[in-house]
Amino acid sequence: MGFDWLLRCPLLPGMKIICYADDTLVTARGKTFEEVCRLAAVGTSLVVDRIRMLGMRVSISKTEALLFHGPRRGPPRGAHIAVQGTVIEVKPCMKYLGLTLDGRWKFETHFKQLEVRLVKAAAALGRLLPNIGGPESVCRRLYGGIVRSMALYGAPIWVHSLTPVNKVLLRRPQKIIAVRVIRGYRTVSWTAATLLAGDPPWELQAEVLAEVYQYRALMNAQGVLAGADEVRRIRTLAQSVLVERWKEDLESPIAGSWTVLAVRSHIERWLKRKHGTLTFRLVQILTGHGCFGKYLHQTARRELTPVCHQCGATEDTAHHTLAECAAWSPQRHILSSTIGRAVSLPDVVDAMIGSETCWTVMLSFCETVMGLKEAEERAREEAADAPLIRRRRQGRRRRRYAHLLPP
Incomplete structure (x- = not known):
């Protein structure tokens, strides 16, 4: 009823009142900044008076003013409007209904x-x-x-x-x-x-x-x-x-x-699939970020070289672990037999999406292989002769030893 009372009041051309929840917005449109200021001041004063006639009080000092303008017609410095003796500064932005509005949208x-x-x-x-x-x-x-x-x-x-x-x-x-x-x-x-x-x-x-x-x-x-x-x-x-x-x-x-x-x-099948959850070790294979020599060397900066500690290959990556490393041939054979094709990540993902069994076997592969790689990594970290950069430390541990890494 209170909003009805506000919305039905007569307004000058170019003025409009918008009410939503407990917020009341007065808009004024004009050709010049001075014209807009006059309309805004009159409209705001009218709203304040109508609210007071309902027996409620209004804190005019909490009122905010914002000018919507084009690229070359911003408000002058010190712009403000005066409402019943209270000066309201025209600010560059204003929060309204959870959005912070600015003069240029x-x-x-x-x-x-x-x-x-x-x-x-x-x-x-x-x-x-x-x-x-x-x-x-x-x-x-x-x-x-x-x-x-x-x-x-x-x-x-x-x-x-x-x-x-x-x-x-x-x-x-x-x-x-x-x-x-x-x-x-x-x-x-x-x-x-x-x-x-x-x-x-x-x-x-x-x-x-x-x-x-x-x-x-x-x-x-x-x-x-x-x-x-x-x-x-x-x-x-x-x-x-x-x-x-x-x-x-x-x-x-x-x-x-x-x-x-x-x-x-x-991607469509990935988004619509009804089975398959992501685990920590599966995601390491899917992203290449995890217990791999290349990641530990280049990104984590915890290894001196990207070498594979399982087979001696010059670079240990997610692809190497999934499809090449001889240390994981038994696990790879089970995975390949299940999906019915050679092991490559695109083919594995295709099979995982199409079959819950393939997804489960891939999970088993990742849990077994990555679990063993993580255990070996921890053993290398705890070894008495481990390089300082490899040892696990708390807090800011890497910057002190970054100079030990090759450029």
Whole structure:
């Protein structure tokens, strides 16, 4: 009833009142800054008086003012409006209904503030999701959905303002929570982590939400109630476009190419599969980040060389462990016999998606092989003659010994 009382009051041309929840927004449109200021001051004063007539009090000092403008018509320095003796400064941005608006609708401040909140939320939830043990995949996806929902709030409003800088601000928290969902090393790239987690880039998911919203808004404008089946059809079409665009983006990945090469051609089946959970040791093979000589040498900086300690090969990688290392021939023979083809990651992933049995055998291979590699790595770390760089230390352990590594 209170909002009704406000919305029905007579207004001057160019003025409008918008009420939602416990927020009241007064908008004013004009050709010059002075004209807009006069209309805004009159409209705000009118709203304050109407609220007071309802027996409520208004703290005018808490009112915020923002000018929407073009690239060359910003507010003058010291711009303000006066409402019943209170000076209200025209600020560069204003928070309204959970979104931080700015005068150019670029949402730069919004995404900077949002990134901080998302990183904190992702880190807090990540502490509940250890690599070994902890919640199962359903719970992990639920936690990932919490952070995603926070990120995509208001997406139909800001989706068309996504600059490269804003996309980067969204991708950092997405990577943090995706790494925890897949039980991966924190060094896993955003590309690989989101692909394995089945979580498309948030900027693409924002476009799906915007597509559905625009359809509903169009139907409402025509006085037609959008049916659930039709909305579902629009959402399905938008998601299909999302997957195709995601595949295009993955054609030339900057990072995570080992993972992308294996999963990209099966991405639809990967997203829709009904079986198969990711484990810490399986993800090491799928990402190449784990107990491999090359990773320990180049990324973790804990080995002097990338050599394979099991067979003596010059470079130990995920591919070498999966398909070449002679030390794991018995386990590889079982895997090859099950999938019915030579062992390569793309073929293994294809078989895993198509058969729960193949997925289970691949899990067994990874648990056995990576478990033995990890045990040998710990033994090397604890050896009395181990190089200082290899020994396991707490805290800031690597910078003191980085000079021991070859350039």
